[in-house]
Amino acid sequence: MATLIGKNITLRALEPEDLDFLFSTENNEIFWKISNTQLPFSKYILKKYIENAHQDIYEAKQYRFVICNAINVPVGMIDLFDFSPQNNRVGVGILLLPEYQNKGFGVEALELIVDYVFTYLNVHQLFANIASKNLKSISLFEKFNFKQVGIKKDWIFSNSTYEDEILYQLIKT
Numbered sequence: 001m002a003t004l005i006g007k008n009i010t011l012r013a014l015e016p017e018d019l020d021f022l023f024s025t026e027n028n029e030i031f032w033k034i035s036n037t038q039l040p041f042s043k044y045i046l047k048k049y050i051e052n053a054h055q056d057i058y059e060a061k062q063y064r065f066v067i068c069n070a071i072n073v074p075v076g077m078i079d080l081f082d083f084s085p086q087n088n089r090v091g092v093g094i095l096l097l098p099e100y101q102n103k104g105f106g107v108e109a110l111e112l113i114v115d116y117v118f119t120y121l122n123v124h125q126l127f128a129n130i131a132s133k134n135l136k137s138i139s140l141f142e143k144f145n146f147k148q149v150g151i152k153k154d155w156i157f158s159n160s161t162y163e164d165e166i167l168y169q170l171i172k173t
Contacts, residue, residue, distance in 0.1 A: 002120070005141075025095070065079070107143065110140060130165065
């Protein structure tokens with residue numbers, strides 16, 4: 001998979017030196033709701049994941065990019081998932097560490113990914129599943145003309161309450 005270079009960020013493949021970053025991110029409970037995680041990951045499991053991250057998206061049906069700032073510090077991740085070459089679609093999810101939110105990194109990462117999937121993966125549509133209370137993410141995706149096409153009622157159970165999840169799509173024109 002290519003390294004995608006923007007003005008202020010780079011999207012690159014996972015590297016062995018990302019183990020501590022991945023460990024701290026995947027095991028941070030504030031992200032568990034959006035990643036459907038319920039138990040912490042061991043460094044051993046994450047090391048194996050990184051070792052297999054080289055798999056082609058056509059084989060693995062997913063791919064994770066690390067979002068790095070201008071000085072190559074990881075600030076988040078953007079994932080392509082549920083890739084369906086048969087149906088020409090792929091899901092996209094983005095996670096930025098709280099201290100790097102509202103600095104334009106998410107906008108630039110999504111811009112690079114949208115261009116990449118429509119140009120190089122030749123997909124017809126991108127989709128995103130966003131918790132209804134995640135207003136920052138909703139705003140980001142709507143900025144790129146993702147359209148709300150459905151609501152999954154009471155889809156996410158967290159902190160003893162249910163939350164809806166919104167399905168967004170961006171169809172290539």
